[in-house]
Amino acid sequence: MKVAVLGASGRAGSEITKELAARGHAVVAVARKPEAIPALSGVTPVAGDASDSAALAEIIKGSDAVISALHHDVTAETLLSALKAAGVPRLLVTGGAGSLEVAPGVRLIDTPDFPEAFKPYALPGVAFLDGLRGETQINWTFFSPPALIEEGPRLGVFRTGGDQLITNDKGESKISFADYAIAMVDELEQHKHSRARFTAAY
Numbered sequence: 001m002k003v004a005v006l007g008a009s010g011r012a013g014s015e016i017t018k019e020l021a022a023r024g025h026a027v028v029a030v031a032r033k034p035e036a037i038p039a040l041s042g043v044t045p046v047a048g049d050a051s052d053s054a055a056l057a058e059i060i061k062g063s064d065a066v067i068s069a070l071h072h073d074v075t076a077e078t079l080l081s082a083l084k085a086a087g088v089p090r091l092l093v094t095g096g097a098g099s100l101e102v103a104p105g106v107r108l109i110d111t112p113d114f115p116e117a118f119k120p121y122a123l124p125g126v127a128f129l130d131g132l133r134g135e136t137q138i139n140w141t142f143f144s145p146p147a148l149i150e151e152g153p154r155l156g157v158f159r160t161g162g163d164q165l166i167t168n169d170k171g172e173s174k175i176s177f178a179d180y181a182i183a184m185v186d187e188l189e190q191h192k193h194s195r196a197r198f199t200a201a202y
Contacts, residue, residue, distance in 0.1 A: 076131030096125025
């Protein structure tokens with residue numbers, strides 16, 4: 001597939017770009033600083049600002065799918081508009097954990113232990129997911145990481161779920177960026193979560 005990755009120079013974006021390239025996909029790797037994008041076979045670095053919907057549409061035209069690894073300061077409406085203008089049918093989004101449920105109807109962001117300092121970063125992710133829900137033209141998937149996503153080994157072993165936060169027997173909820181990338185590209189290829197959110201963790 002030909003896949004455009006937005007935010008391809010970031011921690012999640014660079015791992016997703018590497019995983020796509022390793023599996024033989026053609027990647028249009030978009031970043032404000034394309035020189036920071038990993039130099040890999042099949043990867044074409046492109047300078048771009050995803051907040052400019054019209055300009056982004058030109059960059060992603062001809063892609064089979066777009067994977068956004070951007071922070072959520074670029075809205076769902078902006079990205080969806082670009083995909084529609086470009087005729088790209090699928091959008092996969094690096095989401096946030098704040099909107100995952102820890103109990104029926106109780107989101108992680110609403111729990112007493114959720115740090116107040118993290119809320120300004122988490123709330124745009126919640127709004128982004130809300131902006132995708134109800135979208136019927138673009139086939140979207142929102143991939144929430146667990147509570148902690150960090151540098152770590154590429155194990156290739158993790159659990160996946162839907163709207164609920166996944167924890168292990170120690171109460172931890174985590175994954176490495178490398179394994180997050182595996183799960184993202186698995187979703188691209190297998191398309192198990194059409195117009196839905198999913199998560200993955202150890």
